[in-house]
Every structure is written in C-alpha cells, then in structure tokens.
Amino acid sequence: MAAICVFCASSRTLDQRWLELAAETGAQLARRGHTLVSGGGCVGMMGALADGARAAGGRTLGVIPQSLVDLEVADLASDELLVTESMADRKTLMIEKSDAFLTLPGGLGTLDELFEVWTTATLALHAKPMVLVDTDGFYRPMLDWLAALADQTFLKPAGLDLLAVARTVPEALDTIESRLT
Template sequence: MFPNSGPVMKSICVYCGSNAGKDPAFIAAADRLGEVLALRGIGMVYGGGQVGLMGRIADATLAAGGRVVGVIPEFLALKEIAHMGLSELHVVRSMHARKAKMVKLSQAFIAMPGGIGTMEEMFEVWTWAQLGQHRNPVGLLNVNGYYDELVAFLDKMTDQGFLAPEHRGALIVSDRVTSLLDAFERYRAPNSDVRLKTGQT
C-alpha cells in the first residue's frame, strides 16, 4: 500500500499537539527535535498548523535551516491556522487524506506529547506497520515521562497476549531526541508473519 521500505530517512513525520501543553519541557523538546532534524539533513512532515507544539517544531526546524512540509485538511486550515511559511504546504480534503499523505511523504514517525488526535495518528501508523503496510520505525518522544502510563499499558497489553512482543518492541520509546533518532537508524521491522502466527491485532 505504501512504498516506503526501510530506515533510510529523508523525512520524518512528527505528530504533536495543537496546544503547547503546561510543561515548558514540551516546548524545549520541540525546539531540540527541530534543530536536530535540520542538523541531520532530515526533513520534517507534520500537520501544517502554526499553533501549539505543531507550530513550535515547524519554526524550530525552519530556523535551523531544515525543510518542513505541512499537510492540513481544508476544514482545519483556519482552526489550526495553517502555517504559511513552510517549505511546502498541502491542503487536502479530509483527515483520512491528511494521514495517508503524511505517511507517503515520510520514512519514520514520531509522536511528541499531544492529545487524542496525536494518539490516533500514532496508533494508526503503528497498526499499519504491524499489518505490513510499511516497514518504517514509529517512536514516542517521552518528554518528562509524559507517556509513562501509556507505555505501562502497552506492556500490560503484551503480557495479556493482545500484542506480540515483536510488535511491542517495534514501538521505540525514548526521552532523548538523539537516542530516538539513532534507534530509528538501527531499526529493522519485525517479520510481518508474526501477526498471522499469533492471531494478534
């Protein structure tokens, strides 16, 4: 379905909140991720807004000389205030079109702190990896323990037999930007036959 096939990363998709959150560490992490992506020559793909962590990481990447591609649906262009200073901006018809476009433009995926939209996007792209629709890494940037409870629940899901250990391990979790990106470069997708053998979805 999607042609991307490995950890060679020209662009990374970043999912994050349209709000900045209450912890200043979230903004600092957005600035750091944007800077490191630019320094490594990796473009960023994101939801196209100029508010919240979305806008912060876009501005940080651009300020460091990086390339930023935004993808935003028409109905959110005003609500999330589409960022008009990007390297490239795609305005699409729907949320489904947005997510598919972001996947096609990216070779890896990072979820920063965010709300249910961020969670939905991360879980969907991780599920697509489990189903063999792409073989690219998916990660959580766990800033100040933001995702600790979620990680614990995923471990419980694995312990209870609903998630194969190979697929649990395919979600990379780190609290440091450089460690996460280094792990992406080493990533090898699990065998797509695991789901069929275990019956886990």
C-alpha cells in the same frame, strides 16, 4: 537524508517546556539534514517544531486538512503545504510522504496519529521506523497499559516491539537513523 514525520500537540495552552522540546526537535532534525513532515499547523508544539526546523535551515513539509486551513491555523511558512480533504486523508498522506515517525508528547490527535502508523506497521503495510519520545515519563502509564495488553495476548509482543521508546530526542533520532534502510 530522510523525511521524518513528527507527531505532537497543537494546543495553545501548553507549558513552555513542551514548546521548547518541540522547537529543539525541529532544530535537531534540520541539523542532521532531515526534512520535517508535520501536521501543517502553526500553533502549539506543531508550530514550534516547524519554526525550530526552519530556524536551523531545515526543510518543512506540512500536511493539513482544509477544515484546519479554514480555522487559520495552517503553517503558511512551510516549504511545502499539502491540503487534504479530511483528517483521514491527512494521515494517509503523512504516512506516504515519510520515511520514519517520531512521536513527542501530545493528546488525542497525537495518539490517533501514533496508533495509525503503528497499526499499519503491525499489518505489514509499511516497515518504517517509529520512535516514541518518553520525556520525563510522559508516556509511561500508556506503555505500562500496552505491556499489560501484551501480557493478556490482546497485543502480540512482535507488534509491541515495532515501536521503539527513547528518553530523549537525540536518542530517538539515533534510533531512527540506525533503522533507516
């Protein structure tokens, strides 16, 4: 099956429902036979995601910069943990190692990763499926803003169309699986 990179929050102060969403996402990836590619952290949603995948028998690949290893937040239980020199190197390696991308709720780091893969797709540097999970309308304000950018021609509609939006993780995984070539 596919190596699916999941972007999500690594905050230690999140509401339990977000941790449960991440753990269930990891479990669903594993049950469908996919490898989880993550940011290699063991905290917040990122840690719950990897734990959920492993608990369901899935394989995990973490990619983390040395600076975060030094802060002792590396997912040392990963089946494979790749350590990079920088955050930029981390994103590049995550893109190279993944067949598709799924974005769960998150903050600046999550958005940075989403926009990196989305921008490189608009430049035709890859054609890998990208799905944003808009749980409970989490991303609705951002999606409305992006639609306004397209209306003002700052963003081409074709670029906007590269990112699929799903309300649930099963819907997101179905979309990814239907788009994998």
